Amino acid sequence: MTRKSERHFSGKTSLPAVAGLLIAVALLAGGYGWMTRTSPASQAEPPEQVTIATNTAYVGSCPVIVAREKGYFASEGILAVVQPHSSGKAAMEAVLQGQANLATVADIPVMFAGMNDQPVSVIATIFKAEKDHGIVGRRDRGVVTPGNLKGKRIGVTLSTSGHFTLHAFLSRHRLSSDGVTVRNYKPEDLPTALAQGDVDAIATWEPFLDTSLTVLGGNGVIHYSQGIYESLYNVAGMRTYVVSQPETIKKVLRALVKGARFCSDAPDAARELIAAGMLDATKLKASWPSYRFNMALDQGLILALEDEARWAIRNKLTSRTEMPNYLNYIYLDGLKAVMPSAVTIIH
Secondary structure (H helix, E strand, O other): HHHHHHHHOOOOOHHHHHHHHHHHHHHHHHHHHEEEEHHHOOOOOOOOEEEEEEEEEOOHHHHHHHHHHOOOHHHEEEEEEEEEOOHHHHHHHHOOOOOOOOEEEHHHHHHHHHHHOEEEEEEEEEEEEOOEEEEEEEEEHOOOOHHHHHEEEEEEEOOOOOOOOHHHHHHHOOOHHHOEEEEEOOOOHHHHHHHHHOOOOOEEEHHHHHHHHHHHHHHHEEOOOOOOOOOEEEEEEHHHHHHHHHHHHHHHHHHHHHHHHHHHHHHHHHHHHHHHOOOOOHHHHHHHOEEEEEEOHHHHHHHHHHHHHHHHOOOOOOOOOOOOOHHHHHHOOOHHHHOOEEEEOOO
Protein backbone atom coordinates (compact mmCIF):
# COMPACT_ATOMS: atom_id res chain seq x y z
CA MET A 1 0.00 0.00 0.00
CA THR A 2 2.75 2.35 0.81
CA ARG A 3 4.55 1.84 -2.46
CA LYS A 4 1.36 2.21 -4.53
CA SER A 5 0.50 5.43 -2.72
CA GLU A 6 3.93 6.87 -3.39
CA ARG A 7 3.75 5.92 -7.06
CA HIS A 8 0.30 7.54 -7.37
CA PHE A 9 1.41 10.94 -6.09
CA SER A 10 4.59 10.95 -8.07
CA GLY A 11 2.90 10.02 -11.33
CA LYS A 12 2.27 12.28 -14.29
CA THR A 13 -1.52 12.29 -13.82
CA SER A 14 -1.11 14.27 -10.54
CA LEU A 15 0.58 17.34 -12.05
CA PRO A 16 -2.57 19.21 -13.19
CA ALA A 17 -4.11 18.74 -9.79
CA VAL A 18 -1.02 20.01 -8.03
CA ALA A 19 -0.79 23.01 -10.36
CA GLY A 20 -4.41 23.83 -9.78
CA LEU A 21 -3.91 23.62 -6.06
CA LEU A 22 -0.94 25.98 -6.22
CA ILE A 23 -2.89 28.50 -8.30
CA ALA A 24 -5.78 28.38 -5.87
CA VAL A 25 -3.45 28.98 -2.94
CA ALA A 26 -1.84 31.93 -4.76
CA LEU A 27 -5.20 33.46 -5.55
CA LEU A 28 -6.35 33.07 -1.99
CA ALA A 29 -3.15 34.64 -0.69
CA GLY A 30 -3.44 37.52 -3.12
CA GLY A 31 -7.05 38.08 -2.23
CA TYR A 32 -6.22 38.06 1.45
CA GLY A 33 -3.43 40.56 0.86
CA TRP A 34 -5.79 42.84 -1.07
CA MET A 35 -8.37 42.61 1.69
CA THR A 36 -5.71 43.40 4.27
CA ARG A 37 -4.49 46.45 2.37
CA THR A 38 -7.99 47.82 1.87
CA SER A 39 -9.40 46.90 5.25
CA PRO A 40 -10.56 49.98 7.21
CA ALA A 41 -8.67 48.73 10.22
CA SER A 42 -5.40 48.98 8.30
CA GLN A 43 -6.00 52.40 6.76
CA ALA A 44 -4.49 55.58 8.19
CA GLU A 45 -6.21 57.08 11.19
CA PRO A 46 -8.81 59.73 10.32
CA PRO A 47 -7.63 63.31 10.91
CA GLU A 48 -8.20 64.76 14.35
CA GLN A 49 -10.42 67.84 14.33
CA VAL A 50 -9.09 70.88 16.16
CA THR A 51 -11.24 74.01 16.20
CA ILE A 52 -9.17 77.20 16.29
CA ALA A 53 -10.96 80.45 17.09
CA THR A 54 -9.13 83.35 15.47
CA ASN A 55 -9.55 86.92 14.31
CA THR A 56 -9.44 86.17 10.59
CA ALA A 57 -9.28 89.88 9.76
CA TYR A 58 -6.08 90.38 11.76
CA VAL A 59 -2.68 89.92 10.13
CA GLY A 60 -1.39 88.06 13.18
CA SER A 61 -3.55 85.09 12.18
CA CYS A 62 -1.32 84.52 9.13
CA PRO A 63 0.44 81.41 10.50
CA VAL A 64 -2.91 79.77 11.23
CA ILE A 65 -4.51 80.60 7.88
CA VAL A 66 -1.40 79.59 5.94
CA ALA A 67 -1.03 76.33 7.87
CA ARG A 68 -4.57 75.42 6.89
CA GLU A 69 -4.42 76.59 3.26
CA LYS A 70 -1.00 75.07 2.56
CA GLY A 71 -1.94 71.73 4.10
CA TYR A 72 0.49 71.91 7.01
CA PHE A 73 -2.20 70.91 9.50
CA ALA A 74 -3.41 68.13 7.22
CA SER A 75 0.10 66.70 6.87
CA GLU A 76 0.18 66.38 10.66
CA GLY A 77 -3.14 64.53 10.71
CA ILE A 78 -5.06 67.57 11.94
CA LEU A 79 -8.36 68.76 10.47
CA ALA A 80 -8.15 72.45 11.41
CA VAL A 81 -11.51 74.19 11.60
CA VAL A 82 -10.94 77.95 11.67
CA GLN A 83 -13.68 79.72 13.61
CA PRO A 84 -13.80 83.44 12.68
CA HIS A 85 -14.02 86.19 15.31
CA SER A 86 -13.46 89.94 15.28
CA SER A 87 -11.14 90.01 18.30
CA GLY A 88 -8.85 87.83 20.36
CA LYS A 89 -11.10 88.51 23.34
CA ALA A 90 -14.04 86.93 21.50
CA ALA A 91 -11.85 84.04 20.36
CA MET A 92 -10.72 83.42 23.93
CA GLU A 93 -14.34 83.52 25.08
CA ALA A 94 -15.12 80.76 22.58
CA VAL A 95 -12.45 78.60 24.23
CA LEU A 96 -13.72 79.41 27.72
CA GLN A 97 -17.24 78.44 26.64
CA GLY A 98 -16.07 75.15 25.15
CA GLN A 99 -16.86 76.22 21.57
CA ALA A 100 -13.24 75.95 20.37
CA ASN A 101 -10.15 73.97 21.34
CA LEU A 102 -7.63 76.76 20.78
CA ALA A 103 -7.70 80.51 20.21
CA THR A 104 -5.37 83.13 18.80
CA VAL A 105 -5.28 85.93 21.29
CA ALA A 106 -3.21 88.93 22.32
CA ASP A 107 -1.66 89.14 25.76
CA ILE A 108 -4.42 91.22 27.40
CA PRO A 109 -7.16 88.54 27.38
CA VAL A 110 -4.60 86.05 28.70
CA MET A 111 -3.78 88.48 31.51
CA PHE A 112 -7.47 88.84 32.40
CA ALA A 113 -7.95 85.07 32.30
CA GLY A 114 -5.24 84.78 34.93
CA MET A 115 -6.76 87.52 37.04
CA ASN A 116 -10.13 85.73 36.85
CA ASP A 117 -8.63 82.32 37.75
CA GLN A 118 -9.62 80.90 34.37
CA PRO A 119 -7.14 78.06 33.72
CA VAL A 120 -5.86 78.74 30.22
CA SER A 121 -2.47 77.84 28.79
CA VAL A 122 -0.50 79.66 26.11
CA ILE A 123 1.29 77.17 23.86
CA ALA A 124 3.19 79.72 21.74
CA THR A 125 3.51 83.32 20.65
CA ILE A 126 3.18 83.36 16.85
CA PHE A 127 3.34 87.06 15.96
CA LYS A 128 4.72 90.36 17.25
CA ALA A 129 4.17 93.91 16.03
CA GLU A 130 4.46 97.47 17.33
CA LYS A 131 2.64 99.32 14.58
CA ASP A 132 -0.71 97.58 14.34
CA HIS A 133 -2.39 99.33 17.29
CA GLY A 134 -3.07 103.02 17.68
CA ILE A 135 -5.52 105.88 17.99
CA VAL A 136 -7.49 107.53 15.19
CA GLY A 137 -9.02 110.94 15.84
CA ARG A 138 -11.26 113.39 14.00
CA ARG A 139 -9.61 116.64 13.01
CA ASP A 140 -12.93 118.46 13.04
CA ARG A 141 -13.26 117.55 16.72
CA GLY A 142 -9.88 119.05 17.46
CA VAL A 143 -8.04 115.72 17.81
CA VAL A 144 -4.75 116.32 16.03
CA THR A 145 -2.05 115.90 18.67
CA PRO A 146 -2.02 113.46 21.61
CA GLY A 147 -2.69 116.30 24.03
CA ASN A 148 -5.96 117.03 22.21
CA LEU A 149 -7.47 113.82 23.62
CA LYS A 150 -8.10 115.47 26.98
CA GLY A 151 -11.83 115.82 27.58
CA LYS A 152 -12.73 113.80 24.48
CA ARG A 153 -15.00 110.79 23.98
CA ILE A 154 -12.94 107.78 22.95
CA GLY A 155 -14.32 104.53 21.60
CA VAL A 156 -12.60 101.31 22.65
CA THR A 157 -13.28 97.62 23.18
CA LEU A 158 -12.90 97.10 26.91
CA SER A 159 -10.53 94.44 28.27
CA THR A 160 -8.62 94.17 25.00
CA SER A 161 -5.22 95.25 23.72
CA GLY A 162 -6.93 98.37 22.34
CA HIS A 163 -8.03 99.28 25.86
CA PHE A 164 -4.52 98.85 27.21
CA THR A 165 -3.09 100.81 24.27
CA LEU A 166 -5.33 103.77 25.12
CA HIS A 167 -4.23 103.87 28.76
CA ALA A 168 -0.56 103.41 27.87
CA PHE A 169 -0.82 106.15 25.23
CA LEU A 170 -2.45 108.56 27.67
CA SER A 171 0.15 107.77 30.32
CA ARG A 172 3.02 108.28 27.88
CA HIS A 173 1.69 111.76 27.07
CA ARG A 174 0.98 112.58 30.72
CA LEU A 175 -2.76 112.54 30.36
CA SER A 176 -5.08 111.05 32.97
CA SER A 177 -7.52 108.33 31.96
CA ASP A 178 -10.02 110.15 34.16
CA GLY A 179 -9.75 113.09 31.78
CA VAL A 180 -11.42 111.22 28.90
CA THR A 181 -14.79 109.55 28.45
CA VAL A 182 -14.44 105.93 27.37
CA ARG A 183 -17.22 104.24 25.41
CA ASN A 184 -17.30 100.50 24.82
CA TYR A 185 -17.89 99.08 21.32
CA LYS A 186 -17.33 95.85 19.47
CA PRO A 187 -14.14 96.30 17.43
CA GLU A 188 -15.97 96.08 14.11
CA ASP A 189 -18.32 98.90 15.21
CA LEU A 190 -15.59 101.38 16.09
CA PRO A 191 -15.04 102.82 12.57
CA THR A 192 -18.77 103.52 12.23
CA ALA A 193 -18.99 105.13 15.66
CA LEU A 194 -16.11 107.44 14.73
CA ALA A 195 -17.47 108.22 11.26
CA GLN A 196 -20.90 109.10 12.67
CA GLY A 197 -19.37 111.37 15.29
CA ASP A 198 -20.55 109.32 18.26
CA VAL A 199 -16.98 109.53 19.54
CA ASP A 200 -14.10 111.90 18.85
CA ALA A 201 -11.42 109.21 18.61
CA ILE A 202 -10.99 105.45 18.82
CA ALA A 203 -8.25 103.17 20.16
CA THR A 204 -8.01 99.86 18.32
CA TRP A 205 -5.94 97.69 15.96
CA GLU A 206 -5.72 96.84 12.29
CA PRO A 207 -7.66 96.56 10.05
CA PHE A 208 -10.02 98.87 11.95
CA LEU A 209 -7.46 101.68 12.08
CA ASP A 210 -7.13 101.63 8.31
CA THR A 211 -10.90 101.34 7.82
CA SER A 212 -11.44 104.42 9.97
CA LEU A 213 -8.84 106.45 8.09
CA THR A 214 -10.38 105.45 4.77
CA VAL A 215 -13.87 106.49 5.88
CA LEU A 216 -12.71 109.79 7.35
CA GLY A 217 -10.38 110.69 4.49
CA GLY A 218 -8.52 113.91 5.21
CA ASN A 219 -10.51 114.38 8.39
CA GLY A 220 -8.69 111.53 10.11
CA VAL A 221 -5.38 111.53 11.95
CA ILE A 222 -3.58 108.51 13.38
CA HIS A 223 -1.10 107.99 16.19
CA TYR A 224 0.45 104.51 16.26
CA SER A 225 1.40 102.71 19.46
CA GLN A 226 4.98 102.14 18.32
CA GLY A 227 7.25 102.34 21.35
CA ILE A 228 4.23 102.22 23.67
CA TYR A 229 2.66 98.82 23.16
CA GLU A 230 3.98 95.72 21.40
CA SER A 231 1.33 93.28 20.30
CA LEU A 232 2.11 89.72 21.36
CA TYR A 233 -0.22 87.36 19.53
CA ASN A 234 -0.51 83.89 21.01
CA VAL A 235 -2.21 80.53 20.69
CA ALA A 236 -3.92 79.36 23.87
CA GLY A 237 -6.38 76.75 25.07
CA MET A 238 -7.93 75.52 28.28
CA ARG A 239 -5.26 73.96 30.48
CA THR A 240 -7.14 70.66 30.75
CA TYR A 241 -7.23 70.29 26.96
CA VAL A 242 -3.63 71.34 26.39
CA VAL A 243 -2.14 69.12 29.10
CA SER A 244 -4.27 66.08 28.22
CA GLN A 245 -3.48 66.25 24.48
CA PRO A 246 0.32 66.60 24.29
CA GLU A 247 0.69 64.85 20.92
CA THR A 248 -2.08 66.95 19.36
CA ILE A 249 -0.44 70.13 20.63
CA LYS A 250 2.88 69.07 19.10
CA LYS A 251 1.20 68.45 15.75
CA VAL A 252 -0.49 71.86 15.85
CA LEU A 253 2.79 73.55 16.77
CA ARG A 254 4.71 71.82 13.98
CA ALA A 255 2.14 73.06 11.48
CA LEU A 256 2.30 76.58 12.91
CA VAL A 257 6.10 76.61 12.73
CA LYS A 258 5.79 75.99 8.99
CA GLY A 259 2.99 78.54 8.70
CA ALA A 260 4.96 81.26 10.48
CA ARG A 261 8.03 80.53 8.36
CA PHE A 262 5.96 80.85 5.18
CA CYS A 263 4.48 84.18 6.34
CA SER A 264 8.00 85.46 6.94
CA ASP A 265 9.82 83.99 3.93
CA ALA A 266 7.11 84.24 1.25
CA PRO A 267 5.31 87.51 2.04
CA ASP A 268 3.68 87.97 -1.36
CA ALA A 269 2.20 84.47 -1.40
CA ALA A 270 1.19 84.77 2.26
CA ARG A 271 -0.63 88.03 1.65
CA GLU A 272 -2.61 86.44 -1.16
CA LEU A 273 -3.79 83.73 1.22
CA ILE A 274 -4.87 86.07 4.02
CA ALA A 275 -5.81 89.28 2.19
CA ALA A 276 -9.61 88.96 2.47
CA GLY A 277 -10.97 91.36 5.07
CA MET A 278 -7.60 92.82 5.95
CA LEU A 279 -5.75 96.01 5.09
CA ASP A 280 -5.67 97.50 1.64
CA ALA A 281 -3.19 95.38 -0.35
CA THR A 282 -0.75 98.26 -0.83
CA LYS A 283 -0.80 99.21 2.85
CA LEU A 284 -0.51 95.58 3.90
CA LYS A 285 2.60 95.18 1.76
CA ALA A 286 4.11 98.38 3.16
CA SER A 287 3.50 97.27 6.75
CA TRP A 288 4.71 93.70 6.31
CA PRO A 289 8.43 94.30 7.02
CA SER A 290 7.54 95.51 10.52
CA TYR A 291 5.71 92.27 11.33
CA ARG A 292 7.54 89.41 13.02
CA PHE A 293 6.17 85.95 12.36
CA ASN A 294 8.10 83.60 14.58
CA MET A 295 7.32 81.00 17.20
CA ALA A 296 8.43 81.78 20.72
CA LEU A 297 7.82 81.51 24.42
CA ASP A 298 10.11 84.17 25.84
CA GLN A 299 10.49 86.17 29.01
CA GLY A 300 8.95 89.19 27.33
CA LEU A 301 5.55 87.50 27.49
CA ILE A 302 5.79 87.05 31.26
CA LEU A 303 6.93 90.65 31.75
CA ALA A 304 4.11 91.96 29.56
CA LEU A 305 1.46 89.95 31.43
CA GLU A 306 2.75 91.20 34.77
CA ASP A 307 2.85 94.82 33.60
CA GLU A 308 -0.70 94.54 32.28
CA ALA A 309 -1.88 92.89 35.50
CA ARG A 310 -0.56 95.87 37.48
CA TRP A 311 -2.47 98.14 35.09
CA ALA A 312 -5.68 96.18 35.61
CA ILE A 313 -5.30 96.28 39.40
CA ARG A 314 -4.41 99.98 39.43
CA ASN A 315 -7.43 100.87 37.31
CA LYS A 316 -9.76 98.56 39.26
CA LEU A 317 -10.54 96.47 36.19
CA THR A 318 -10.39 93.39 38.41
CA SER A 319 -11.40 92.59 41.96
CA ARG A 320 -7.99 91.03 42.64
CA THR A 321 -5.29 92.99 44.37
CA GLU A 322 -2.42 90.60 43.60
CA MET A 323 -1.35 89.11 40.30
CA PRO A 324 -1.10 85.36 39.80
CA ASN A 325 2.05 83.51 38.76
CA TYR A 326 1.72 83.74 34.99
CA LEU A 327 4.21 80.95 34.47
CA ASN A 328 1.29 78.70 35.43
CA TYR A 329 -0.58 80.01 32.39
CA ILE A 330 2.06 78.96 29.88
CA TYR A 331 2.56 75.42 28.56
CA LEU A 332 6.23 74.93 27.78
CA ASP A 333 6.49 71.23 26.95
CA GLY A 334 4.95 71.37 23.47
CA LEU A 335 7.20 74.03 21.96
CA LYS A 336 10.23 72.65 23.84
CA ALA A 337 9.68 69.34 22.04
CA VAL A 338 9.05 70.88 18.62
CA MET A 339 11.41 73.89 18.63
CA PRO A 340 13.56 73.94 21.79
CA SER A 341 15.48 77.09 20.85
CA ALA A 342 12.22 79.08 20.82
CA VAL A 343 11.63 78.58 24.55
CA THR A 344 13.63 81.07 26.61
CA ILE A 345 11.27 81.68 29.51
CA ILE A 346 13.05 81.34 32.83
CA HIS A 347 11.45 78.41 34.65
